[in-house]
Amino acid sequence: MGPRAAGALRAALALGLLAAAQPGPAPRQRRDAELFLEKYGYFGKQAPGTHSPDEFTDALRDFQRVTHLPLSGVLDAPTLHQMALPRCGTGDGERDTGTQQASSTRRHRRTAQHGGRWYKRxxxxxxxxxxxxxxxxxxxxxxxxxxxxxxxxxxxxxxxxxxxxxxxxxxxxxxxxxxxxxxxxxxxxxxxxxxxxxxxxxxxxxxxxxxxxxxxxxxxxxxxxxxxxxxxxxxxxxxxxxxxxxxxxxxxxxxxxxxxxxxxxxxxxxxxxxxxxxxxxxxxxxTHFQDWSTDPYGGDRQQRSPSAYYCHSFFDAITADGDHNIYIFKGNHYWMVPVHGNASDPQPLQTRWPGLPAGIDASAWSQSTGKFYFFKGGRCWRYMGSRLDAGFPTKCSARGLPRHPDTALHFQQLRRMVLFKGPKYYVLGEEPLALEPYYPRSLRDWQGLPSGTAGALTHSDGSVYFFRDERYWCFQPGQLRVVASGKWAAELPWMGCWDGNSGHVLF
CATH class of the missing domain: 3.40.390.10 (Collagenase (Catalytic Domain))
Structure with missing residues (x-):
């Protein structure tokens, strides 16, 4: 993308932010907020949709007090963002915060029929x-x-x-x-x-x-x-x-x-x-329940060997090296899956990459330098083999890189590292490790790719496979679009979830 296009994109973004900053929420936003406040008990037992502007403002202030936001009573961007975050579905109940009464409009628990406490211990x-x-x-x-x-x-x-x-x-x-x-x-x-x-x-x-x-x-x-x-x-x-x-x-x-x-x-x-x-x-x-201990209750019929554990679970990150060995990361361990082979037993991260913390966000192996990159929070690590490069770990967020990236990938067509975070992607130069101009850009450039993927690797046939939960998406670099998707554990034998000798699925 050239400077002129980038300038146009920034101008459009500025216009969008200006419009979003105008006073007063859109009718749909206000209705969604009203439904949210009803669901979590901020209007008490009033009938839905019968709230006056003053009651709506009082309910907003109650919610802002509970969530430690400024008590503006205005449906602003921080309040909308807080409402969109994952949370408990039980109502917020009636409370006194210790500073003043929550509201003159009394709230009630989500469940009307409750016993208060158990009468046994x-x-x-x-x-x-x-x-x-x-x-x-x-x-x-x-x-x-x-x-x-x-x-x-x-x-x-x-x-x-x-x-x-x-x-x-x-x-x-x-x-x-x-x-x-x-x-x-x-x-x-x-x-x-x-x-x-x-x-x-x-x-x-x-x-x-x-x-x-x-x-x-x-x-x-x-x-x-x-x-x-x-x-x-x-x-x-x-x-x-x-x-x-x-x-x-x-x-x-x-x-x-x-x-x-x-x-x-x-x-x-x-x-x-x-x-x-x-x-x-x-x-x-x-922080880590997957310590590979034996079942203290005498066996779990659904639990397989540690080698197959990631096949019926989620993993933190995935990448592949120049020999197309696959590395799968979860918690404090990793597995290696050789070409057409079976997965190894889980190995401790620190044995292979000393100093690397558990629960990494993303990883990638660079085809240009032969180095492993790891990202967690706002920091990043770079290893040649098992040796940490000088100057690492470093605070990559200070260089414009996103905190907690979803996925990292060395994209050979660009000869650059790419980080994916939500609806955007970031292209990085490796020496030094820094964000390239005119990025981030929209994920729409990767046609058909969903947001929130957990990892990616380049397969031996040149295709790029992205993973999220139990699903994969096959991206063709030549066509710049996703051409196939499915369930990786059952459909991709090279992921190590099939027995290399018998050809049977391990789980």
Whole structure:
């Protein structure tokens, strides 16, 4: 794209931003915001669509207070952005923030019929069904850890039952599941889960969501389960920033998973632990459940060998080297799949690439330099073999590169590195590693390619394969468009999910 075209693109973008900045939201935006505020209880029991401008403004201020936005009462861009983020589908309830009453318009819980709290201290739970692409024994460990978070700081005791009745039931659903159309799940993003307050004892999760058991890509199932369990115990959403019970799920980090607000809330209902002190655990303890341990429950019929684990799960990144060996990355491990061969056992990242952190965002091998590139957050690493290049890791976001890129690829036709992030792509020079002029550009240049891919590689036939969840897209560089798509584990034998000797699928 030449300077004139780039200038025209910037001018059009500036006009679009100017239009977006004009006062007053578009009618559709206002209606969508009104539906959102109705869904999450900010209008109380008023009939839908009967809200005056003042009531709408008060509800917006309530939402902005809960989400720590400026209390403008205006449907501005930050408020719209916050409404679009993935969150818990349970309503935000009635609260006093500690500074002033939330609103003169009183709000109510999403579930009208609730018992407030359990009148016993020993509770059973059951996982009724399972998310796709995650091994059952790992999910069971994550669920057990989620319940233990709450038992560590209260007088409650939980144990799992495999079948039959249970006090608390965890179920994965798709779309409408008889909770009312307002609570139907909508696929990836949006409302990830919701729960009912005590004595109904149910938590529902969107089965179409991209669930994960570690701190890399995907929605962390452990955090979402722990949050929804809090609702089944009687806890409402918390207005405290970084509380587990905040409406927008927290991220795992070095801090404690439960905040002081979460601990005080559960202890106000059930008291302190009967023996000893409350035990708080930091998030870093729970960042990786895929530690390749054996099933503590005596075997999981759906769990295969570690070699095939990524075939029925999600991976963080993928690339291929000059010999067309494929490298698949997940959490703190990687697999290598040689040409027409079977996948290796999982290997620790740090053994091959010392200093590389777990849960990388994207990776690529350069056909120009023979070096491996890795990206995570705003930083990047570059290795020749197992040796980290001088000056790396470096803060690539300071060079105009996107934070948390979806996919990295060395595109031979440009002889450049390409990063994909959402609806845009970025072209990089390698020496030095920096953004080329007139980028980023729209993903529409890659005709038929969806946004949010998890990785890409160049196949031995010259085609470029992109991956997201269980699907792949085959892109032909000569035609500059996607020519085929399907499910990679079942349809691409060179991905290591087929037995190289028998030709049978491994899972």
């Amino acid at each position: 020993h509770l059973t739970y059951r996982v009724v069904n399972w998310p796709q692409y995650l091994p059952q024994h790992k999910v069971r460990l994550a669920v057990r850890a989620a319940f233990e978070l709450w038992s560590n700081v209260s007088s409650l005791v939980f144990w799992e039952v495999r079948d039959g009745p249970a006090d608390i039931r965890l179920t994965f659903f798709h779309g409408d599941h008889n909770d009312g159309l307002n609570n139907a799940f909508d696929g990836p993003g949006g409302a990830l889960a919701h729960a009912f307050f005590p004595r109904r004892g149910e938590a529902h999760f969107d089965s179409a969501e991209r669930w994960s058991l570690h701190s890399g890509k995907g929605r962390n199932l452990f955090i979402v389960v722990a949050h929804e369990v809090g609702h089944t115990l009687g806890l409402q959403h918390s207005p405290v920033r970084r509380a587990l019970m905040s409406p927008y799920y927290k991220k795992l980090g070095k801090d404690f998973v439960l905040s002081w607000d979460d601990v005080l809330a559960v202890q106000s209902l059930y008291g302190k632990p009967s023996k000893g002190l409350a035990i708080q655990l930091p998030g870093k303890v729970f």
